[in-house]
Amino acid sequence: MKGAAETDAQALFRYVLRLGDLSLVLGQRLGEWVGHSPALEEDLGLANIALDLIGQARLLLSYAGEIEGRGRDEDQLAYLREQGAYFNAILAEQPNGDFGQTLVRQVLIDAFQLELYERMTDSMDARLAAIAAKSVKEVRYHLRYSSGWLVRLGDGTPESHQRVQTSLELLWPYTVELFAEDDVDRAMVDRGIAPRLSEVRAAWVERIEAILAEATLKRPADRPHAWHGKRGQHSEHLGYILAEMQYLQRAYPGARW
Amino acid sequence: MEDQRQWPLFEVFIRARGGLDHKHVGSLHAADPSMALDHARDLYTRRQEGVSIWVVPSKAIIASDPAETDSLFEPARDKIYRHPTFYVIPDEVKTL
Amino acid sequence: MYTQGLDGQPAEAAVVDESALEQRFLARVDAEEKIEPKDWMPARYRNTLIRQISQHAHSEIVGMLPEGNWITRAPTLKRKAILIAKVQDEGGHGAYLYSAAETLGVSRDQLIEQLLSGKAKYSSIFNYPTPTWADVGAIGWLVDGAAIMNQIPLCRCSYGPYARAMVRVCREESFHQRQGYDLMLQLARGTPDQKRMAQEALNRWWWPALMMFGPSDANSTHTGDSQRWKIKRFSNDELRQKFVDFTVPQAKFLDLTVPDPQLHWDESKQQYSFGPIDWSEFDQVLKGNGPCNTERLAARRNAHAAGAWVREAASAYAAKRRPSAAGVAA
Numbered sequence: 001m002k003g004a005a006e007t008d009a010q011a012l013f014r015y016v017l018r019l020g021d022l023s024l025v026l027g028q029r030l031g032e033w034v035g036h037s038p039a040l041e042e043d044l045g046l047a048n049i050a051l052d053l054i055g056q057a058r059l060l061l062s063y064a065g066e067i068e069g070r071g072r073d074e075d076q077l078a079y080l081r082e083q084g085a086y087f088n089a090i091l092a093e094q095p096n097g098d099f100g101q102t103l104v105r106q107v108l109i110d111a112f113q114l115e116l117y118e119r120m121t122d123s124m125d126a127r128l129a130a131i132a133a134k135s136v137k138e139v140r141y142h143l144r145y146s147s148g149w150l151v152r153l154g155d156g157t158p159e160s161h162q163r164v165q166t167s168l169e170l171l172w173p174y175t176v177e178l179f180a181e182d183d184v185d186r187a188m189v190d191r192g193i194a195p196r197l198s199e200v201r202a203a204w205v206e207r208i209e210a211i212l213a214e215a216t217l218k219r220p221a222d223r224p225h226a227w228h229g230k231r232g233q234h235s236e237h238l239g240y241i242l243a244e245m246q247y248l249q250r251a252y253p254g255a256r257w
Numbered sequence: 258m259e260d261q262r263q264w265p266l267f268e269v270f271i272r273a274r275g276g277l278d279h280k281h282v283g284s285l286h287a288a289d290p291s292m293a294l295d296h297a298r299d300l301y302t303r304r305q306e307g308v309s310i311w312v313v314p315s316k317a318i319i320a321s322d323p324a325e326t327d328s329l330f331e332p333a334r335d336k337i338y339r340h341p342t343f344y345v346i347p348d349e350v351k352t353l
Numbered sequence: 354m355y356t357q358g359l360d361g362q363p364a365e366a367a368v369v370d371e372s373a374l375e376q377r378f379l380a381r382v383d384a385e386e387k388i389e390p391k392d393w394m395p396a397r398y399r400n401t402l403i404r405q406i407s408q409h410a411h412s413e414i415v416g417m418l419p420e421g422n423w424i425t426r427a428p429t430l431k432r433k434a435i436l437i438a439k440v441q442d443e444g445g446h447g448a449y450l451y452s453a454a455e456t457l458g459v460s461r462d463q464l465i466e467q468l469l470s471g472k473a474k475y476s477s478i479f480n481y482p483t484p485t486w487a488d489v490g491a492i493g494w495l496v497d498g499a500a501i502m503n504q505i506p507l508c509r510c511s512y513g514p515y516a517r518a519m520v521r522v523c524r525e526e527s528f529h530q531r532q533g534y535d536l537m538l539q540l541a542r543g544t545p546d547q548k549r550m551a552q553e554a555l556n557r558w559w560w561p562a563l564m565m566f567g568p569s570d571a572n573s574t575h576t577g578d579s580q581r582w583k584i585k586r587f588s589n590d591e592l593r594q595k596f597v598d599f600t601v602p603q604a605k606f607l608d609l610t611v612p613d614p615q616l617h618w619d620e621s622k623q624q625y626s627f628g629p630i631d632w633s634e635f636d637q638v639l640k641g642n643g644p645c646n647t648e649r650l651a652a653r654r655n656a657h658a659a660g661a662w663v664r665e666a667a668s669a670y671a672a673k674r675r676p677s678a679a680g681v682a683a
Contacts (some may be wrong), residue, residue, distance in 0.1 A: 038660020
């Protein structure tokens with residue numbers, strides 16, 4: 001029988017990894033853009049968002065390592081976990097596609113992180129409250145940037161409208177997972193660490209619908225199926241991300257960089 | 258002629274700290290004013306260079322002509338009586 | 354340097370009259386006054402600047418690619434963040450420089466078109482590959498080191514917008530070389546595999562870095578004008594020598610070997626003497642036959658083409674909003 005404290009710590013560890021992995025995987029994806037954006041200024045913009053996300057991942061993974069108490073630091077967690085021990089929602093690992101698809105993914109996650117972190121700044125977990133307070137400022141700008149672009153592309157040319165509407169249809173089903181509450185989420189709510197996901201979802205839907213309306217885009221129909229990246233069950237894409245990201249750490253075990 | 262495909266040019270002005278004037282720092286391309294602000298933030302404040310940004314369409318700037326530099330600015334040169342140092346005040350007179 | 358193609362190109366066909374305007378212009382340059390966009394300037398000065406600044410800008414943009422391809426593979430999160438910030442800075446520097454060039458009456462679209470069509474040059478150094486992580490360190494240490502050597506004098510260049518852009522670039526660039534050396538130091542003090550990686554990267558980048566300073570003074574046709582106009586303050590060979598003198602002790606500290614058997618300290622000149630540069634390789638890379646010329650240009654062309662619909666959409670959106678945007682500003 002595990003002690004209650006140990007179970008609590010495991011749930012918190014899992015929860016913090018979910019947050020950290022979401023930022024890490026999304027930041028990794030945005031890093032692929034740098035140098036290849038539609039305009040020079042967009043290289044700068046996407047890189048800034050990637051930097052914020054990597055920064056969030058570092059704070060969260062470091063904290064996760066401390067909670068776990070086995071001496072793993074941010075890099076050991078980022079670079080030496082197996083795919084099944086990654087707990088990001090799989091929306092984050094979906095390929096960049098074209099610039100529009102990247103921005104659709106970004107808007108959906110930015111709005112989620114914004115609503116989540118806004119409600120986490122008074123978390124009972126002081127460390128998460130501090131990370132949320134820092135992150136919420138970053139994420140608010142991310143959403144300004146991404147929603148600005150989504151509106152331009154949605155209400156731009158017929159081609160751009162068609163492209164982002166298609167991307168929205170493609171990615172929408174993956175948003176179900178963001179709000180699919182499980183035991184870990186409930187434990188966080190019970191302990192006053194994280195907000196209730198149904199509450200986050202309501203605010204997210206309102207925000208997203210307003211952006212979609214301005215972008216003249218149609219909200220896709222909801223689909224009931226929830227993916228389970230949060231439980232470590234991923235799409236095929238994460239394996240490639242990790243193969244690339246972890247290459248040096250895996251090829252030269254024990255080396256310091 | 259204005260090329261419609263190219264995003265127009267904006268001039269960027271940044272207030273470095275509260276209390277200071279906005280200062281011209283450079284220019285950038287953006288399709289619209291809101292994008293120009295985002296780009297200015299991403300391009301010109303990566304190292305905490307500012308607390309406030311103005312962006313102005315470059316074509317809205319009206320500049321003096323360098324050919325007129327002499328007539329515009331030389332006449333001020335001999336008006337030295339505008340400067341406090343022009344006046345010699347005896348040392349005994351204080352707080353003037 | 355970033356504008357090395359310049360030195361070897363034939364002089365402009367247009368001959369500028371020795372007019373009173375030019376005399377006045379030269380007097381201002383001699384007096385270390387800055388020339389500003391709307392000031393009169395000789396056509397050859399303008400053209401030289403457009404070519405030099407745009408080549409410099411193109412170099413920054415193409416220069417994002419060889420290091421950028423390591424962003425997704427950076428071995429720690431800290432290194433990943435540093436690398437993203439560094440590559441991002443290069444994009445920023447490209448943007449500052451395009452803006453400076455635009456003050457001379459060309460549009461960024463025209464300049465990009467010249468790059469993508471292969472008409473404009475960029476620094477050949479970026480046509481070399483980055484096969485290992487150590488190349489990221491070597492680029493920061495050697496390529497950025499060489500660039501800084503050239504760029505610091507450009508902060509005093511006679512053309513105001515270029516000089517101001519370079520002040521900003523130099524201020525931001527100071528971390529680039531240091532992060533590169535820091536990366537090399539970590540490798541040089543690491544496992545035997547890591548040290549070998551560092552040595553091989555030094556072997557790959559040493560000679561191309563020396564070539565970045567351009568042809569030797571004896572073969573550099575444009576140096577005269579550029580120095581007269583105070584665009585260029587030091588000759589290629591002077592800067593190259595300075596770079597070698599600074600860098601060799603840094604390599605020694607890393608306990609790495611500079612790949613030049615003739616390299617030695619010359620006591621009488623109080624500087625390092627180094628072996629002959631293989632200019633035939635330089636010429637080949639400049640002509641487009643370097644290891645990565647094709648793929649660098651292809652990457653830029655692809656990004657530009659793939660982004661066309663995005664740029665058009667933003668313009669279309671702005672056009673729809675224009676009347677209401679004016680209302681908001683009021």
